[in-house]
Amino acid sequence: MTVEAHTVQDSELVQLLTPEGERLEHPDYPLSLTDQQIRDLYRDLVIVRALDLEAVALTRRGEMGLWPSLLGQEAAQVGSGRALGTSDMVFPTYREHGVAWCRDLPLINVLGLFRGVNHGGWDPKEHGFHLYTIVIGSQALHATGYAMGIQRDGHHGNGIGDATIAYFGDGATSQGDTNEAFVWASVYNAPIVFFCQNNQWAISEPLERQTKIPLYRRAQGFGFPGIRVDGNDVLACLAVTRRALDSARTGNGPTLIEAFTYRMGAHTTTDDPTRYRHSDELEAWKLKDPIARLRAYLSRSGLAKGPYFEEIDAEAKQKAKELREELLALPDPPTSALFEQIYATPHTLMTEEQAAYEAYLAGFDD
Amino acid sequence: MTVEAHTVQDSELVQLLTPEGERLEHPDYPLSLTDQQIRDLYRDLVIVRALDLEAVALTRRGEMGLWPSLLGQEAAQVGSGRALGTSDMVFPTYREHGVAWCRDLPLINVLGLFRGVNHGGWDPKEHGFHLYTIVIGSQALHATGYAMGIQRDGHHGNGIGDATIAYFGDGATSQGDTNEAFVWASVYNAPIVFFCQNNQWAISEPLERQTKIPLYRRAQGFGFPGIRVDGNDVLACLAVTRRALDSARTGNGPTLIEAFTYRMGAHTTTDDPTRYRHSDELEAWKLKDPIARLRAYLSRSGLAKGPYFEEIDAEAKQKAKELREELLALPDPPTSALFEQIYATPHTLMTEEQAAYEAYLAGFDD
Amino acid sequence: MTEVVASAETLTLAKALNAAMRRSLADDPQVLIMGEDVGKLGGVFRVTDGLQKEFGEDRVIDTPLAESGIIGTAIGMALRGYKPVCEIQFDGFVFPAFDQIVTQLAKMHLRSLGNIQMPVVVRIPFGGGIGAVEHHSESPEAYFAHTAGLRVMACSNPADAYSMLQQAIACPDPVVFFEPKRRYWDKMPVDLNAPGVPMGEAVTVRPGTDATVLAYGPMVKTCLEAAEAWDRSVEVIDLRSLSPLDMATVNASVQRTGRCVIVHEAPVFGGLGGEIAARVTETCFYRLEAPVLRVGGFATPYPSSRLEDHFLPDLDRVLDALDRTFSW
Amino acid sequence: MTEVVASAETLTLAKALNAAMRRSLADDPQVLIMGEDVGKLGGVFRVTDGLQKEFGEDRVIDTPLAESGIIGTAIGMALRGYKPVCEIQFDGFVFPAFDQIVTQLAKMHLRSLGNIQMPVVVRIPFGGGIGAVEHHSESPEAYFAHTAGLRVMACSNPADAYSMLQQAIACPDPVVFFEPKRRYWDKMPVDLNAPGVPMGEAVTVRPGTDATVLAYGPMVKTCLEAAEAWDRSVEVIDLRSLSPLDMATVNASVQRTGRCVIVHEAPVFGGLGGEIAARVTETCFYRLEAPVLRVGGFATPYPSSRLEDHFLPDLDRVLDALDRTFSW
């Protein structure tokens, strides 16, 4: 019952870079990048991992309530994130720190959320990066509606218009909202890419609790293409997402991408995966590490050498340090924030409750 | 955009009886019925249609608030209904009067619902026929859960156990609940048949508002078989449903059947389909009438002659008359019914509100 | 004055809503209409009749049959700058969309610290009295009033329907807009150029001195009839805005009258009446001659239609409450 | 007495719930546990820890990630004779299941005119105070209390948790069962053989003469501390059953004390406090020295955790309300 979903048939997985760092060609996904572009991808991966690890460490120190680590999913996020155009719109879950990085959203915003200073608070328009969405599956519909908005703007079908990408996990494919999004996107031929990071686990539940067949095939049932890509291969993720976005932009409707990857860490810092999974699974996936394979390729092909790697590591370390400092300097919100920005226009009850609470607090000063 | 879903490719439609009444063989769906069994199916179709038309007439006379006619869908309902075993469980929508007939549920129960004497009120266990469900898609999950119950009873996988069938319409395939039911049924390999009557319309919305591809293909996306059957061919509906039920019983999990048919009447008696669809569509479907084709087959093959048809018509008329009389004799519920059977055990607020209201009513007697 | 008269038309409540949407669509290209059967059919109550023909399929959208999908994609369209007006076909079918309304629509503005606005209207025909089957006669307003981040309105007559729906559409906050379906065919002259009473304000629809009756939606008419029938002077207030409540108007009235009765179709238990009663009592404690009384549905699911006349508050039940408050 | 002592064990609230489920599973083969991560992991709060190991995967079911699916299939299993106990992982994730709970679970018994029973329990860890992110700290009980056909319970301590959850599982009606997540680690001796207080009854957890404080779930402890800290004699009642309410116990207390304060974490506006206040006022009108006062969350979405201490009623806010009621 579990076999089919769990086994990757090599034939159905798009891969441009083997775990050993060997470059493959794929007839449907030609990819030509400059040397610098490939090095930049490497830099992204390393920095994103460093920032994530820093966030885990800060959470362990009590600076945040919780942190959902992206460890192991860097390539899926950076590859897809770097495929996006500036005016495209991303709809993330709560784990897309790597995509946030690609969208130039200062990560302190994300750390602020998990510290509890607000529920997100950034401006999605500014970065083409919507707020984190925690209720599983919800954002798939938002993304679809947004894509329908693009269609109504006339920014669509010409190959240069905007597109939308919705991220979600393997667990999210079971939610009604996700499947409704598939219906809508298909029926309206909306310019959207559904990017499913299949990291094999939804907290403690293995993939077999959500599906009996490979997830990318879900799309067939709704009449649009689905494709499985090696989620630990940043080049393949880039190529596959780029093509799906192009397809959306040119009026060919949605694509479902299943990025086959692995959640190397706990679900969040409060989770204990030893309760439900074996370490040999983890060990097997370590051999497919997204950073190691790109580094191997860079070395082997002579695109980068030792000092370059050291330089990137140093930069990542520095960025992590800066992030830590930013977090430690982050002020708590003022009490007034409790009552503000609930409504965009004045609201009598809000005004009343705020006044009453301020009077109550003032009573303690006496 | 609409073409694919709307056009029936003959190759993908299971048909055992042409609209002209010609008997076809299908390699996957051999069906051998006795002459009497075929005549019985004819009788079912005729009676079901007569009862439905009577209900429409009674509604027009103001005896019911509303009636969702099954006109045109008799073969889909009778064919599938007669494929069921006694201890199988049916989960209907609000239009499965023909299936109710097959399950020996006295139709007065259904008429009582639409008259407003109660919300259903029959005992599902008694007839293997669950209550009508009006919220689109809900019952697909109930049916799946019930099938999981069958699995837990051990009544399953041996080819003789119970199975479940969930009915729903083309519109219902867009609901989250229906798709969640597909996930669950597939993941747990539940003994269930999803029977979708694609009658081409969801009130005023044509099929293309729900899907871009034939609906039976939805099942592929969830990892179980989907099949499209001529919904106006009672033999094909019987054969296809029987096979799907057998498959469920023997532990092979769910099947989605799309019965391709047409809603010949209004959505309900309060609807006016002339506002949204052309009469030529209706005319085309008249040529595919489920009763006419079986009658043609019976005549042509010598299984039945004029007097037999007259006898059945007379019986149907008589049954309709009895139903009318039952409805007209149906008492209104007593006021106390307002407060009863809300909870299975005593409930203080219910008791209190009932007492207060009875005292209030008694005040008018003074 | 001449101009005002010129723009007055006698409209049913349904037509007034239609006129409000037509005007909003015409004035603001970002306004969209979405829902099941709202296009070609014009809605099962014909409230959106003719709008698709006039404004096209891109702006008046027949959607797939999925309420969560309707609200979820409306949120996405709002994020792209549109102002979707979503129709939920019947009150009982809003629940598949409840998650999107409560966890997303209501909370998006705060989640973004004000960077995002959510000008989405969720239109819900509500209430009973039309002899319908299950799920077609409910009054779920209390669920939404208890949900912070939403505004909740209920109209009771054609003129209000016309102005209030336009206000809801123009409002940058999400609004759940309740329409009294059994009053869809009630008629009155509607001034198509009047700005209407400001959003959020209750209106004293009948002044009185001895008791205050509070109602909204379909019950306003019932309460006016009861006030008419009662022998003492009864003030009737149409709340219009259910969240926030216009407690200033309510309290001022009760301070004058000293007695208060609240009427809604929704079950009394856990309904909005409790909230209002608690607030009125807190503000008018020393002025109240009797406890605030509530008239409403029973703590049962909405009954089958042959029983609904018992469930629904009617003239007699309101009179009974007036009787009780005066004889307390 | 000896026996009682022998069966008493010091348990956390989480462990008491676990013991209740273990006992129900052992005693009744029809009882099932369902939910996300309830099996191998034992739930994110470990409330179902060890149950799958003991009773197998067929009875303790890790489900796909879909709340509507959980409740919808639980209904189906109940129709087949099972008694599913469903876990909703956090309060804020019950909304995708809202439709199944409100339109199906609550109404099935009536729809069948009593032919069908729905012995389904929906367990919801609720409330704030644990420093969590959005959707993990909500108090949605008022939505369910306003839904006829459901019973709603909230436990506040380990002993009650143990007996109340068993009662809920044994009850042929659907029960929404709220568990105060921030009290999961509170400990007390639990008599594993005591039948517990009958279902539906409130309990006076601290007797007093001058004011009545009503609370449930996590706020009971807070209110007991406040009563302790106050200089006059305050009675504290743990409501335990939120629907139906045990108004007999509540009214008898307020008739004695003449003052009443209601405390819950949920927003005051539209919360259960309004219902209780309206009822108490109606029954105890001439006895009340002050209006019933309510202490609760603000009419805002649950704030980010750095603000939650302001949102949540605490000792000081309860004392403030006592102060106000005594100085009215």
Ligand SMILES: Cc1ncc(C[n+]2csc(CCOP(=O)(O)OP(=O)(O)O)c2C)c(N)n1
């Ligand atoms: C509607 C809803 N139900 C439950 C949860 C609790 N929850 C948070 S993450 C998670 C698992 C998600 O798995 P998946 O979609 O595979 O994403 P991943 O965490 O693996 O990235 C669950 C059950 C939630 N956030 N929303």
Ligand SMILES: Cc1ncc(C[n+]2csc(CCOP(=O)(O)OP(=O)(O)O)c2C)c(N)n1
């Ligand atoms: C959740 C929900 N939304 C809306 C409705 C109103 N409604 C009743 S029937 C119907 C169309 C159903 O179409 P389909 O599933 O194709 O079934 P059919 O009526 O054609 O048999 C709609 C929208 C409903 N009953 N439930």
Ligand SMILES: [Mg+2]
């Ligand atoms: Mg996952």
Ligand SMILES: [Mg+2]
């Ligand atoms: Mg249909």
